[in-house]
Amino acid sequence: MDNALIFIALATVFGLFMAWGIGANDVANAMATSIGSKAITVKQALIVAGIFEFSGAVLAGGEVTKTIRKGIIDSSSLTDQPEILIYGMLAALLASGLWLLIASRRGWPVSTTHSIIGAIIGFAMVGIGVDAVRWSKVGSIVASWIASPLIAGVLSYLLFNSVQWLILSRPDPLVRAKRFVPYYIFLAAFMLTLVTLFKGLKHVGLQTSTTEAYLIATGFGLVVALIGRWFIQRIQPNRKAEKRFHYFTVERVFSVLMVVTACGMAFAHGSNDVANAIGPVAAVISIAQDGIVTQSAPVSIWILLLGGMGIVVGLATFGRHVIATVGQKITHLTPSRGFAAELAAATTIVIASGTGIPVSTTHTLVGAVLGIGMARGISAIDLGVVGRIFLSWIVTIPAGAVLSIVFFFILRGIFG
Amino acid sequence: MTNYITKIFGASPVAPMQDHMEVCFRAARALVPFFEKAMAQEWDAVGELRKQIVDLEHEADDLKKLIRGQLPKSMFMPVPREDLLNLLWTQDQIPNKARDISGLVLGRRMNIPEEIRENFLAYVQRNSDAAKKARKSVRELDELYTTGFRGAEADFVEKLVGELDEIENETDDMQAVVRSDLFAIEKNLPPVDVIFLYRIIELVGEIGDMAQRIGRRLELLLAH
Numbered sequence: 001m002d003n004a005l006i007f008i009a010l011a012t013v014f015g016l017f018m019a020w021g022i023g024a025n026d027v028a029n030a031m032a033t034s035i036g037s038k039a040i041t042v043k044q045a046l047i048v049a050g051i052f053e054f055s056g057a058v059l060a061g062g063e064v065t066k067t068i069r070k071g072i073i074d075s076s077s078l079t080d081q082p083e084i085l086i087y088g089m090l091a092a093l094l095a096s097g098l099w100l101l102i103a104s105r106r107g108w109p110v111s112t113t114h115s116i117i118g119a120i121i122g123f124a125m126v127g128i129g130v131d132a133v134r135w136s137k138v139g140s141i142v143a144s145w146i147a148s149p150l151i152a153g154v155l156s157y158l159l160f161n162s163v164q165w166l167i168l169s170r171p172d173p174l175v176r177a178k179r180f181v182p183y184y185i186f187l188a189a190f191m192l193t194l195v196t197l198f199k200g201l202k203h204v205g206l207q208t209s210t211t212e213a214y215l216i217a218t219g220f221g222l223v224v225a226l227i228g229r230w231f232i233q234r235i236q237p238n239r240k241a242e243k244r245f246h247y248f249t250v251e252r253v254f255s256v257l258m259v260v261t262a263c264g265m266a267f268a269h270g271s272n273d274v275a276n277a278i279g280p281v282a283a284v285i286s287i288a289q290d291g292i293v294t295q296s297a298p299v300s301i302w303i304l305l306l307g308g309m310g311i312v313v314g315l316a317t318f319g320r321h322v323i324a325t326v327g328q329k330i331t332h333l334t335p336s337r338g339f340a341a342e343l344a345a346a347t348t349i350v351i352a353s354g355t356g357i358p359v360s361t362t363h364t365l366v367g368a369v370l371g372i373g374m375a376r377g378i379s380a381i382d383l384g385v386v387g388r389i390f391l392s393w394i395v396t397i398p399a400g401a402v403l404s405i406v407f408f409f410i411l412r413g414i415f416g
Numbered sequence: 417m418t419n420y421i422t423k424i425f426g427a428s429p430v431a432p433m434q435d436h437m438e439v440c441f442r443a444a445r446a447l448v449p450f451f452e453k454a455m456a457q458e459w460d461a462v463g464e465l466r467k468q469i470v471d472l473e474h475e476a477d478d479l480k481k482l483i484r485g486q487l488p489k490s491m492f493m494p495v496p497r498e499d500l501l502n503l504l505w506t507q508d509q510i511p512n513k514a515r516d517i518s519g520l521v522l523g524r525r526m527n528i529p530e531e532i533r534e535n536f537l538a539y540v541q542r543n544s545d546a547a548k549k550a551r552k553s554v555r556e557l558d559e560l561y562t563t564g565f566r567g568a569e570a571d572f573v574e575k576l577v578g579e580l581d582e583i584e585n586e587t588d589d590m591q592a593v594v595r596s597d598l599f600a601i602e603k604n605l606p607p608v609d610v611i612f613l614y615r616i617i618e619l620v621g622e623i624g625d626m627a628q629r630i631g632r633r634l635e636l637l638l639a640h
Contacts, residue, residue, distance in 0.1 A: 032421045169567020247562045333425065362421065369424060376494035376564040380426030384490040
């Protein structure tokens with residue numbers, strides 16, 4: 001194919017740009033609750049985010065990448081003109097990368113997922129034809145955008161209620177926190193490992209049977225829980241601080257748990273949002289290499305690595321600043337709440353990643369926070385802001401679509 | 417660059433509510449030295465204390481406005497917004513009463529008759545105690561939010577509110593005693609002074625009433 005190398009280079013650059021944008025901006029949403037509740041410092045958050053975003057992208061990001069790459073567009077009519085798909089995917093990358101930049105500059109709620117889906121649908125409808133869009137697939141993705149905040153909300157509601165029932169409402173909350181928090185740690189590590197084993201690891205060539213997956217997840221959960229327990233046992237009551245606020249030490253026990261759920265959140269974010277950036281890159285590269293529109297080529301591991309790296313670079317350059325600002329502003333989410341919100345959101349997102357459904361990390365997390373609010377866990381939630389966040393995806397989809405249509409015609413004009 | 421997740425969380429009203437109650441209690445507490453100085457007829461010191469009380473009343477007003485501003489209708493909270501604003505309003509009545517009392521006493525250079533002084537001072541002190549117990553109850557507000565208004569912490573607040581009721585009952589009994597003390601000597605006093613003395617006794621008792629109502633409001637928060 002002509003220009004194959006140029007296309008691959010462009011896709012790599014645009015994909016890196018997008019991943020960098022996610023790392024610089026979007027990761028802050030995932031880490032905000034942990035830093036805000038003082039469970040971890042900004043420096044620790046950067047390290048945790050770097051490691052777990054990267055491994056989430058590489059280990060569990062494959063399915064979502066596949067959906068973005070070939071789930072939304074029916075490319076059977078394109079076998080004799082594969083360049084169309086290349087222009088389109090490049091346009092989609094550029095459109096959502098630019099949207100991410102504009103929106104975060106203006107302080108609008110950003111959803112990378114919604115903008116990339118909108119962008120892909122946009123160029124497919126105009127560049128190929130309305131029938132080229134797999135509307136049933138799009139329908140199920142849109143349905144998942146409604147379902148994911150709901151599921152996360154229900155999960156966080158249940159989790160926080162269990163915390164109230166087991167620990168907070170008791171006369172001896174510290175003793176009970178030290179006893180029960182390791183179980184929550186186990187639950188967090190177990191769930192995330194299990195979903196990853198079931199759904200994600202195929203791409204790195206690891207296959208496990210169901211029994212093996214359960215055994216490994218249980219073992220991993222136990223190890224993490226025991227390490228957590230060791231830290232928890234070392235926490236001594238701070239009598240002076242407790243005089244002002246009786247739950248001071250109890251919250252410190254929960255902050256150990258929150259370190260674990262912060263890792264889970266970064267992992268979940270990496271597994272879903274990075275895949276958004278990397279899906280179109282994978283599509284362009286496989287077409288450019290083979291010159292035909294294949295439906296079967298697997299996602300190369302190096303493309304996932306590229307996405308992971310882009311995020312880490314974004315974190316290192318701008319993420320520090322954003323995370324620090326976010327952390328200062330959220331002080332109302334104490335660890336006993338923050339962990340429940342994060343665990344619920346991370347579980348929902350990782351399950352979605354495993355099934356190949358692109359969901360919005362921000363929206364899922366907001367759903368989880370609302371669940372805690374329903375359980376009377378948060379002193380004040382501004383429903384006006386919540387409404388604006390949920391409305392944002394309605395604006396983001398046409399915005400992504402229009403931008404990608406413009407870029408599509410520009411690219412086709414240059415190369416076609 | 418702004419981040420939307422941070423904007424979801426409204427400013428928590430808990431700490432400002434507790435600060436407000438602290439100021440309210442200080443205004444009630446200042447009445448004890450205020451009356452001691454008034455009985456000693458040291459009007460410079462009385463004026464000084466009056467100024468203190470007025471300043472506290474202003475501080476409470478500013479805090480009240482700040483809290484109201486932080487609670488627009490779009491806020492989703494674990495307790496009904498109206499109940500919280502009612503609690504705030506009730507708290508705010510304490511410094512208002514203290515201001516009215518101190519203004520009346522200073523303005524009229526009121527003399528508390530020898531015969532009722534001991535019981536009257538004890539009565540003022542007990543009303544201030546009621547405000548102190550109300551402050552102790554409101555100080556549990558952050559713990560109540562942490563536990564989600566239930567369990568052992570909610571029981572503890574119920575207990576405090578019970579104690580608050582007992583103190584208020586005592587102030588009622590003491591008010592009856594002070595009134596009968598005054599009744600016994602009222603024929604020897606200028607009638608206008610007597611009318612204002614009864615008025616002062618009544619106003620001091622309203623501090624205890626308001627403290628008790630703070631307890632009621634807290635119980636309402638628990639009930640939801």
